[in-house]
Amino acid sequence: MSNIKYLLLRRVTQIGLLVLYFGANAYGWHILEGTFGASKLFGFIPLADPYTTLQVLASGFVLGADVLLGAVIITLFYFVVGGRAFCSWVCPINMVTDLANWLRRKFNLDKEEVNYRFLKRNARYWLMVLGLIVSAVVGVAAFEVLSPITIMQRGLIFGFGAGISVVIAIFLFDLFGVKNGWCGHLCPLGASYSLIGKASLIRVKHDHEACTNCMECKIVCPENQVLHMINKESISVTDGECTNCGRCIDVCGDDALGFSIRSFGNKK
Amino acid sequence: MANSNSNRRKFMATTLQSVGLTALGGLLWSGYTDEVKASPLVLRPPGALPEDDFLKACIKCGLCAEACVNRDSNKNKDGSKRPGTLQMAKGGDHRMIGTPFFIPTEVPCYMCDDVPCVPVCPSGALDALSLKSEEKELDINEARMGLAVVHKESCIAFWGIQCDACYRACPLMDEAISLEYHQNKRTGKHAFLLPIVHSDVCTGCGLCEQACVTEEPAIFVLPIEYSTGKAGAHYVKGWDKKDQLRAGERKLDEIETKTERSEQEASDYLNTEVEY
Numbered sequence: 001m002s003n004i005k006y007l008l009l010r011r012v013t014q015i016g017l018l019v020l021y022f023g024a025n026a027y028g029w030h031i032l033e034g035t036f037g038a039s040k041l042f043g044f045i046p047l048a049d050p051y052t053t054l055q056v057l058a059s060g061f062v063l064g065a066d067v068l069l070g071a072v073i074i075t076l077f078y079f080v081v082g083g084r085a086f087c088s089w090v091c092p093i094n095m096v097t098d099l100a101n102w103l104r105r106k107f108n109l110d111k112e113e114v115n116y117r118f119l120k121r122n123a124r125y126w127l128m129v130l131g132l133i134v135s136a137v138v139g140v141a142a143f144e145v146l147s148p149i150t151i152m153q154r155g156l157i158f159g160f161g162a163g164i165s166v167v168i169a170i171f172l173f174d175l176f177g178v179k180n181g182w183c184g185h186l187c188p189l190g191a192s193y194s195l196i197g198k199a200s201l202i203r204v205k206h207d208h209e210a211c212t213n214c215m216e217c218k219i220v221c222p223e224n225q226v227l228h229m230i231n232k233e234s235i236s237v238t239d240g241e242c243t244n245c246g247r248c249i250d251v252c253g254d255d256a257l258g259f260s261i262r263s264f265g266n267k268k
Numbered sequence: 269m270a271n272s273n274s275n276r277r278k279f280m281a282t283t284l285q286s287v288g289l290t291a292l293g294g295l296l297w298s299g300y301t302d303e304v305k306a307s308p309l310v311l312r313p314p315g316a317l318p319e320d321d322f323l324k325a326c327i328k329c330g331l332c333a334e335a336c337v338n339r340d341s342n343k344n345k346d347g348s349k350r351p352g353t354l355q356m357a358k359g360g361d362h363r364m365i366g367t368p369f370f371i372p373t374e375v376p377c378y379m380c381d382d383v384p385c386v387p388v389c390p391s392g393a394l395d396a397l398s399l400k401s402e403e404k405e406l407d408i409n410e411a412r413m414g415l416a417v418v419h420k421e422s423c424i425a426f427w428g429i430q431c432d433a434c435y436r437a438c439p440l441m442d443e444a445i446s447l448e449y450h451q452n453k454r455t456g457k458h459a460f461l462l463p464i465v466h467s468d469v470c471t472g473c474g475l476c477e478q479a480c481v482t483e484e485p486a487i488f489v490l491p492i493e494y495s496t497g498k499a500g501a502h503y504v505k506g507w508d509k510k511d512q513l514r515a516g517e518r519k520l521d522e523i524e525t526k527t528e529r530s531e532q533e534a535s536d537y538l539n540t541e542v543e544y
Contacts, residue, residue, distance in 0.1 A: 024334055025330065025333070025334045025337065025338070027338075028334075028338035033331055033334055034329035034330060034331045034334070034390075035328065035329050035330050035366075037327040037328050037366075038327045038329035038331070038390045038391065039329065040331065040388075040390070046390055048327070048390070052327060053327075056324065056325065056327060056391065059324040060324060061321065061324040061325045061391075061392075062392075063325070063327075063391050063392060064389070064390055064391050064392035066390035066391070067327060067390045067391045067392075070390065126286065126290050126293075127293070130290055130293060130294050130297065131297075133294060134294055134297045134298050134301060137298055138298050138301045138302050138305070139305075139320070139323075139324055140301055140305050140323050140324060140364075141324070141327075142297060142298075142301050144327075144328055144366065145300075145301050145304050145305075145364065145365055145366075146300070146365075150328060150366060151359065151365065151366070154328070154330060154356055154358070154366055155358070157330065157356075158330060158333065158355070158356040158358070159358060160358060160359070161358025161359045161360045161361060162358065162359035162360030163358050163359035163360075163365070164359075165359065166359065
């Protein structure tokens, strides 16, 4: 049966981070304080979300040095190491949309392949740019007023209120609406991490020799357009939209997929 | 040839569609964002920038609220933690989501000496410089979170009943709220003890509002923009030498006001009734 090594590791990471954030408010821990917008690690290392930072700058406010430095640190981390790992290893919404996806598979909601004429996977990049424009026009960080990511995170730390409805809406949209609708089509934050992580070192590598073409990986992959090399070539997944979630590695029964460091030698 | 033509047409149509849908999304998004930032009657933490700038600057991280609730002084006698002053706006709070605010009747600001909420702000939405006094240390007395206003018709002290709850609750007693004594002519032998708020000292902490004994507080804190007026530069205190200088510096053509009325002679309209 399929392995769940990376799935478990991811859930431990996601929930572990949320516990640390929760403890910062509830018990005064100084390990990881704040929210994904801006945090403090060990009480002194600033961290900040790059896209959030850009929105605030676009709204016309020159941010404090802590946020700017924090955004640089986060950008460098995902640029060099993590790729789009924020989406699958950190973001709490990932758990919601993964659940929706799992239910889709269980209830065979995926049988009909629907072509969403108006909703292509590149919509998120438009939204990302649009978010900056709206921020500039209205004078407020535009995605932050409706971001389900921080609404869910703040909900878990400070209490949800009516904010839970946004999270439920995302769940229903992904379950009954568009497959991978939020994370794979709309989320501008994910789009920003796709761009940041495009050239990162950690990559999934495919071994064409070992592959038996069972296509399990393509079924579980939330961005399966990035797996175009399956049973064709032995190369790494270099697409920025790969979230490095490792589900494909988990489900592969042939040992044809695995994490590796990007090789710069045999670039095509 | 024909194929490339239809390809081009398809490309144009797709591009137009994308641009159109983006514009539609942008309009909806802008409208929504503009609506949610319109929540004027909200009290912000000490040192907060003016509301418009604050909404831009606040990155919604919650570090101020966490510093507030976890401060050492925020404990009951048995050591259990009390709720903090600062709340993070949730969906349904009808305030810009994720921003810190406080409600005095729930938990007012206790004006901590070390102001734990301000230095932790990473974005500059809470401006430490605005709280720096001459000694270059954070001084909570410089905070202007709002301004207390007394509604004298519901304030029982104005009825002649003795109450000085707000006066005694005020952390800046006799400076931010003082008691003014007036004779109670109704009884002839009692005094009114009237609470008077001084806006140059009041920080807007809300302890008075929380202490007020009436069913709905007769003294309450409003954001400064909503609890202050403005006389305008053309009023000069003739009895104040310094203020008089202001009049001297002004040029005549700057203070000329032209309205429909001013074009007429005063005698033309002062003796007639105003037409509505």
